[in-house]
Amino acid sequence: MDRQNRVGSKFGGGGVSSAQQSERERKERLKKLALESIDLAKDPYLVKNHLGSYECKLCLTLHRDEANYLAHTQGKKHQQGLGRRAYLDKLKEQQQQQASSTITQTTSTSTILPSRPKLRIGRPAYQVFKSRDADTNQRCLSFELHYPELGDEWQPRHRFMSAFEQKIDRPPDRRYQYLLFAAGDYETVAFRIPNEPLDKDHEKFVTHWDGVSKKFTLTLHFQEPSVSFSRS
Template sequence: MDYSDRVNSKKGAGGVADAENANVHRKHRVRDLLTTSLLNLDSDPYVFRNHLGLLECKLCLTTHNNEASYLSHVGGKKHQLNLEKRRLLDEKGSRFSTPVGGGVSISTTPKRKWDKIGTPHFKVTKIRDPDTHRMGMLVHVTYSRATAEPLFRFQNYYELSAKNQNVAVSYHDKQAKDTQVAHTPADVRTATAQSQYLVVSCEPYENICVVIPGTSPIINPSTDTKTDEFWWHWDRDVGEFYLQFLYT
């Protein structure tokens, strides 16, 4: 465009354009970009035209009245930063992809596997507090070939797997038969559901489980804080684990 005859223009230079001329110039520039395929809205995966005829950027969640506004947005800092974040996210997802089946793995951390060497030697002893005369239990487990510190957890019946639930029912049924107490299947299920189960795990040994009767709830069974009524100790030198708790 010729700006030589405009006010405040120097000889041989472009004159000062007003807002109307700037808008005309911008529309010509956008039209040229669209015709030369430098800006192809059809191939842009992040732009679409809504029901009002406005352009929306799906990457930045912005709305634009015309192509010129969207072109300025594409060259802006916000859109470029979001493109970089999207690229990093795609690269991170590609690292999680597995070569078989083309799926996506939840975690790239290898699963811990070891060969179990059998059940450890353990002993359960009934105890009584000399001061409060409350009953309790002392669990002593020997791990002579332990590779890590033992872990323990108190679980109820509904936290067990289906297989372990059947084992628990069989255990309570056998206990009722050994004590020669008249019982029904409903009584066995009730006793099984009311009981607690202490599970102790240590690699490479198999897990052990101690059944705690439901009629004897534990005092504050917290695996994070040791108290006089509830404490545990792991002797790494001799490979022995102790856990003691009292009933309410």
């Protein structure tokens, strides 16, 4: 390195540079090297403020230009900050992996345990009676269903279903409708009856549940003549 033209040195002779001058030259070399090799756009800690200066978010320092910031990144303070940040990031990643592993193990354990199928008691015993009303000669159907194991908190229910709503008899026959009975864990049973108007008078359509004998009775009357019925 040319040391001539220094104060106190002879022409043609290489003067001895001071330690302070050597340090300045070293920093200038580092700045040039950093400017050529480092892409500041990818630096997560460099921020340009509204005054045009540069800030280091890692060390909370202020710098007049990019070269000054790059020199700062080569210093001891910034390098120690990078080391601490890398250690904290690694520790956080390990904690996340442990938490994820715990969740995975919990999920695996819960999926291994088989779910208990809902126990069904079976079909209720039933009887169907056909008759005619002594006064009106209306055709009458009576259904008696027995639920001996039904809990006291349950009571049988019934509903009517059209031929087009059910999925068992195909193709659907509009001449019939279906009467369904359901209660607790017993299987739902359905009876196919003529699709004709029913007499909805309270004496012609009667339901009764006997909680002691566990017997449910439904009696209905048709308004018009009908063909036979069958259980589906």
